[in-house]
Amino acid sequence: MKKLLFIALSFLLAVSLLAGCAGDKRENSDAQGEAPDLKKIVIGASTTPHAEILKVAAENLKEKGYELEIIEFDDYVQPNLALDSGQLDANFFQHKPYLDDFNAEKKTNIVSAAAIHYEPLGIYVGKTMRFEDLKEGAIIAVPNDTTNEARALLLLEENGLITIKEGAGLQATVKDIAENPKKLEIKEIEAAQVPRALPDVDLGVINGNYAIKAGLDIEKDAIAKEEADSLAAETYANIIAVRAGDENRDDIKALVDAVKSDNVKQYIKTQYKGSVVALD
Numbered sequence: 001m002k003k004l005l006f007i008a009l010s011f012l013l014a015v016s017l018l019a020g021c022a023g024d025k026r027e028n029s030d031a032q033g034e035a036p037d038l039k040k041i042v043i044g045a046s047t048t049p050h051a052e053i054l055k056v057a058a059e060n061l062k063e064k065g066y067e068l069e070i071i072e073f074d075d076y077v078q079p080n081l082a083l084d085s086g087q088l089d090a091n092f093f094q095h096k097p098y099l100d101d102f103n104a105e106k107k108t109n110i111v112s113a114a115a116i117h118y119e120p121l122g123i124y125v126g127k128t129m130r131f132e133d134l135k136e137g138a139i140i141a142v143p144n145d146t147t148n149e150a151r152a153l154l155l156l157e158e159n160g161l162i163t164i165k166e167g168a169g170l171q172a173t174v175k176d177i178a179e180n181p182k183k184l185e186i187k188e189i190e191a192a193q194v195p196r197a198l199p200d201v202d203l204g205v206i207n208g209n210y211a212i213k214a215g216l217d218i219e220k221d222a223i224a225k226e227e228a229d230s231l232a233a234e235t236y237a238n239i240i241a242v243r244a245g246d247e248n249r250d251d252i253k254a255l256v257d258a259v260k261s262d263n264v265k266q267y268i269k270t271q272y273k274g275s276v277v278a279l280d
Contacts, residue, residue, distance in 0.1 A: 038067035041251050043240075044079040044091040047072045048213040049119070049268070049276050050238070053259065054092060056267045060258035066251060068258075074192065076145065077102075083243060084108045090252060092116070092259075093209075095236040097147040097170055109244040114256040115237035117268060117278045119208020121151055122222030123159065124195075128202035130223065131159060136182050138202040143191035149173060151232055152205035153186070159224045162186075170235065208275050218275045228277060237279055 041061070045051040051072050058068040071088065073079045079091040080102050094102075096112055103110055126141075128134055140161075142152035150172040156162050163179035164172050174186045189197060194204045195214035203223075211218060218225055226232040240259065242252055258264070265278040 038062065038065060039251060040067045040069055041255055042069045042071065042087070042089050043255070044071045044073055044082055044088045044093070046079075046093040046209050047074065048209050049272060050092045050209065052271070053116075053264060053268060053276075056264050057255075057258040057261070060261050060263070061254060064254045064258070066254055068255070076191070080106070080108060080110060080241070083110060083241065086243075089246070090240050090242045090255060092238070092240050094241065095147070095238055097235060098145065099239070099241055101146050110241050111244045111247060112239040113242045113247040113252055114240050114260065115279050116240060116259055117276050118226075118233045118237045119276050120218060120226040120228075120274070121148075121155055121208065121232065121236075122206055122211060122216075122218045122225040123155060124198060124204050124206050124211065124216060124222050126198040126201045126203055131161065134161070134182055134184070134202060137185060138182065139185045139187050139200075141187045141189055141194045141197045141201045141204040143194060143205065143207060144188035145191060146171065146173070147236075148191055148207060149188060151226075151236060153177070154232070155205060155224065155226060156186075212272065212275050217273070219273065233277070 043054060045054055051070050054068060054070050058070070061068050073093065076094065076098065079088070079093050082088045083091045090113065099110060099112065102108065128138060140156065142149055147170060150170045153162065153164055153172045153174070153176070157164050161182070161184060162177050165176045165178045168176035174188065177186070187201060191207050192210055194206045195210055195216065198204045206216065208218070240256060246252055268276050268278045
């Protein structure tokens with residue numbers, strides 16, 4: 001009988017010790033900030049600046065119980081196709097006019113969950129350093145997608161190089177150029193390729209993210225840019241996009257809050273020095 005009692009007590013002691021160890025392990029895990037039960041959010045993004053911004057926001061999300069998986073893309077088509085097919089929960093690379101055109105063309109139903117920042121379009125020097133030095137027939141490279149081309153043409157108009165037909169607005173193409181005193185050749189190429197084309201053209205109008213990726217500084221290398229109070233700053237804000245109906249999901253709301261947090265805004269201000277401007 002005593003032997004059985006000894007065995008039973010030994011077993012209970014062993015169980016207590018194991019439970020204590022497990023409890024200590026959980027306490028240590030909590031103390032070290034481990035979060036084994038994080039819920040995953042998968043987001044697609046352009047490498048610069050979007051993925052960089054998201055990496056800062058990812059730390060904020062951990063505190064809310066979410067792990068952010070960032071998948072980087074180097075074009076403007078695949079992130080929306082991946083979102084539409086359900087491979088992504090959200091993406092972060094585009095502005096609303098581009099998304100509207102994409103939805104119309106591809107019959108997708110993607111919406112904005114929040115506007116995060118805008119990236120001023122800049123006119124960067126190639127073979128010519130100043131507007132006044134442009135010769136007749138000089139070549140200016142612009143993005144060839146509908147909304148960014150219109151934006152580029154409006155910036156050229158703002159700086160007195162061309163005049164756009166009245167009413168063309170955000171749908172303007174080279175066909176809508178009403179006046180071109182210097183007979184400038186407007187060369188339409190894929191947005192990501194404009195920085196590479198600079199050595200072969202006189203000027204190039206470059207999207208903010210591609211300028212940053214190419215090592216260009218909008219304050220030093222651009223001779224003109226969209227200003228903070230411009231229509232472009234409001235119209236072309238970069239957004240977090242989701243499938244229609246997902247914008248009210250708890251994880252998407254947490255994502256938006258994390259990206260719009262004060263520490264992310266400070267990162268944007270410090271890191272990009274005017275090439276990216278955070279919105280309130």
